[in-house]
Amino acid sequence: MKRQLMAAVAVCALSFTAGCASTTPQPTERYADGGGPAVTPLPENTAASAAAAYPATAEGAAAFVAETEAKYAELSEYASRVAWTRATNITFDTMWLEAKVNAEMTEFGVQAANGAARFNDVEVAPDVRRKLNLLRQALVLPAPNRPGAADELAQITTRLDSTYSTGKFDFKGKPITLDEASLILADSRDPAETKALYEGWRTISPVMRADYARMVAIANEGARELGYADTGALWRSGYDMAPDAFAAETDRLWAQVKPFYENLHCYVRGRLNAKYGDAVQPDQGPIRADLLGNMWSQQWGNIYDVVAPVEGGRSSYDLTELLKTADYDPLKMVKTGENFYVSMGVAPLPQTFWERSMITRPRDREVVCHASAWDIDNADDIRIKMCTNVNGDDFYTVHHELGHNVYQRAYKNQPMLFRNGANDGFHEAIGDFVGLSALTPTYLNQIGLLQTTPGAEEDIPFLLKMALDKIAFLPFGLMVDRWRWGVFSGETTPEQYNAAWNADMLRYQGLVPPGPRPADAFDPGAKYHVPGNTPYTRYFLAHIYQFQFHRAACQQAGWTGPLHRCSIYGNTEVGQRFNAMLEMGQSRPWPEAMQAFTGETTNDASAIADYFAPLNTWLIEQNRGHGCGWSAA
Numbered sequence: 174m175k176r177q178l179m180a181a182v183a184v185c186a187l188s189f190t191a192g193c194a195s196t197t198p199q200p201t202e203r204y205a206d207g208g209g210p211a212v213t214p215l216p217e218n219t220a221a222s223a224a225a226a227y228p229a230t231a232e233g234a235a236a237f238v239a240e241t242e243a244k245y246a247e248l249s250e251y252a253s254r255v256a257w258t259r260a261t262n263i264t265f266d267t268m269w270l271e272a273k274v275n276a277e278m279t280e281f282g283v284q285a286a287n288g289a290a291r292f293n294d295v296e297v298a299p300d301v302r303r304k305l306n307l308l309r310q311a312l313v314l315p316a317p318n319r320p321g322a323a324d325e326l327a328q329i330t331t332r333l334d335s336t337y338s339t340g341k342f343d344f345k346g347k348p349i350t351l352d353e354a355s356l357i358l359a360d361s362r363d364p365a366e367t368k369a370l371y372e373g374w375r376t377i378s379p380v381m382r383a384d385y386a387r388m389v390a391i392a393n394e395g396a397r398e399l400g401y402a403d404t405g406a407l408w409r410s411g412y413d414m415a416p417d418a419f420a421a422e423t424d425r426l427w428a429q430v431k432p433f434y435e436n437l438h439c440y441v442r443g444r445l446n447a448k449y450g451d452a453v454q455p456d457q458g459p460i461r462a463d464l465l466g467n468m469w470s471q472q473w474g475n476i477y478d479v480v481a482p483v484e485g486g487r488s489s490y491d492l493t494e495l496l497k498t499a500d501y502d503p504l505k506m507v508k509t510g511e512n513f514y515v516s517m518g519v520a521p522l523p524q525t526f527w528e529r530s531m532i533t534r535p536r537d538r539e540v541v542c543h544a545s546a547w548d549i550d551n552a553d554d555i556r557i558k559m560c561t562n563v564n565g566d567d568f569y570t571v572h573h574e575l576g577h578n579v580y581q582r583a584y585k586n587q588p589m590l591f592r593n594g595a596n597d598g599f600h601e602a603i604g605d606f607v608g609l610s611a612l613t614p615t616y617l618n619q620i621g622l623l624q625t626t627p628g629a630e631e632d633i634p635f636l637l638k639m640a641l642d643k644i645a646f647l648p649f650g651l652m653v654d655r656w657r658w659g660v661f662s663g664e665t666t667p668e669q670y671n672a673a674w675n676a677d678m679l680r681y682q683g684l685v686p687p688g689p690r691p692a693d694a695f696d697p698g699a700k701y702h703v704p705g706n707t708p709y710t711r712y713f714l715a716h717i718y719q720f721q722f723h724r725a726a727c728q729q730a731g732w733t734g735p736l737h738r739c740s741i742y743g744n745t746e747v748g749q750r751f752n753a754m755l756e757m758g759q760s761r762p763w764p765e766a767m768q769a770f771t772g773e774t775t776n777d778a779s780a781i782a783d784y785f786a787p788l789n790t791w792l793i794e795q796n797r798g799h800g801c802g803w804s805a806a
């Protein structure tokens with residue numbers, strides 16, 4: 174994760190506030206009494222004072238940007254350290270500290286955005302213009318410029334994130350955490366049990382609803398003061414195109430991949446029906462969400478055993494079993510991930526990574542277990558925070574998180590405001606791209622996890638496993654922010670929050686909850702990125718970008734076989750070209766970064782289609798004679 178100019182929070186990607194890949198905490202105007210580095214206070218928090226300090230000329234703009242950038246760099250390390258401290262030890266005091274620094278960061282971010290807007294009509298150097306634009310979009314949740322607003326917003330966001338992260342519910346007579354529930358859900362094939370887990374986890378979130386509604390109101394007020402229609406429009410503005418054009422772009426991409434998703438949905442539904450019978454999973458209509466092996470039904474790979482081909486080959490291995498048999502522990506999983514990047518020519522992780530990362534859940538305190546990657550000082554103090562378990566899911570997640578760290582280190586020599594992904598989808602796609610090679614049987618064989626490399630007879634089982642994670646994810650990757658866009662625009666009122674969430678789940682994913690939802694339910698709050706305020710469309714984009722990166726890398730490697738069997742492990746030439754894209758950070762519009770690595774300049778779902786082509790053909794064959802889709806059930 175990384176974040177943008179926002180209050181520091183969990184990490185997911187670079188923004189000035191909440192986020193998942195945390196990179197740079199938000200700029201802050203000043204610190205709490207006492208602690209923290211000395212910071213020169215900025216001028217008063219108004220656009221008018223910024224006007225006075227910097228004349229509306231090219232020189233004035235350059236001076237404003239330089240000053241803001243320096244302040245941002247200075248403040249971000251402090252905010253990151255506070256955020257890390259809270260995320261790895263949730264207490265009253267760490268929450269208090271984080272809320273304080275996040276409020277300061279938000280105030281700084283608002284001030285910077287307002288100051289930047291003053292130069293809208295001034296002719297400035299291209300880099301300065303880009304930085305001014307970035308400053309205007311950097312906040313994830315802006316606060317309005319009135320006393321107390323940033324404080325209230327920060328207290329709410331810290332409380333929401335902490336409520337999620339400390340959530341527990343009773344299962345079989347004892348309280349369990351999300352990670353415990355997720356492990357049981359992955360393996361359970363008892364629909365009564367999966368229903369209890371699905372519903373149980375969602376008991377942690379009704380308490381969040383009022384806070385969430387208040388947060389939306391404050392952030393919208395802030396977004397409007399910055400000239401955006403609402404916070405959703407602000408979120409859609411970070412893609413080097415107009416917000417509406419970006420929304421249309423996601424529609425276009427979804428239209429490209431939806432037929433494939435429908436084929437997968439149809440096939441999986443049929444197999445679930447065969448296993449559980451009509452009373453649990455009918456052969457028509459939506460799928461029951463709790464039967465898919467994941468708390469949010471966002472990746473379905475955990476139920477591969479239920480949907481494995483009856484004809485068409487069988488898989489000779491299960492990655493979780495391979496890791497367990499080979500006695501992997503969480504540290505070895507991370508070392509293995511590091512080794513992949515090193516094989517591409519990336520420098521090993523610094524010693525401090527190993528000393529300061531949190532790799533497993535501590536027994537003695539509450540933490541944010543949702544995985545994240547951090548860039549504490551915007552240079553070398555990179556870390557991950559995970560509650561790693563030895564299984565295939567976390568093997569993937571380790572590669573994902575390290576991808577964030579590799580990106581962060583690659584762009585560390587850029588000016589501060591360019592130390593970020595080309596867009597947030599790029600940040601999420603880096604580790605996933607590497608993961609596509611790291612999950613190939615060829616690679617698993619190379620590192621000694623698999624004794625033999627399966628032949629073409631395992632192509633369909635392999636592709637099915639991959640599709641259960643990667644294709645099943647696509648509508649989820651879209652629907653989380655479709656829901657939030659509606660919430661921020663006011664189209665969805667607080668009374669409608671839950672119904673709208675479940676309607677989007679049905680519309681995009683073709684899924685229904687295992688039973689009626691209680692009147693007070695707030696199911697969106699049971700997905701980390703909602704209380705954590707991490708924009709989610711980034712993951713939808715990443716699930717397309719990663720296949721573009723993979724196809725381009727395999728071409729560069731001279732690979733002529735099927736894309737899904739290509740691994741770029743050990744390929745330093747690909748590594749060099751990859752690094753050329755990473756080093757650019759956010760200094761240029763994302764199509765240029767895309768071009769530097771792939772030669773392509775657009776986002777294009779044809780690579781995902783190429784990768785999965787044999788499976789799609791196979792699914793169409795399997796589904797022959799079945800009515801697919803879910804709306805007319």
Ligand code: X8Z
Binds near residue numbers: 174184186194
């Ligand atoms: O949140 C994450 C990463 C951290 S940026 C673990 N992911 C999304 C999720 O878990 O919902 C990775 C895939 C999608």
Ligand code: ZN
Binds near residue numbers: 185574601
């Ligand atoms: Zn991530």
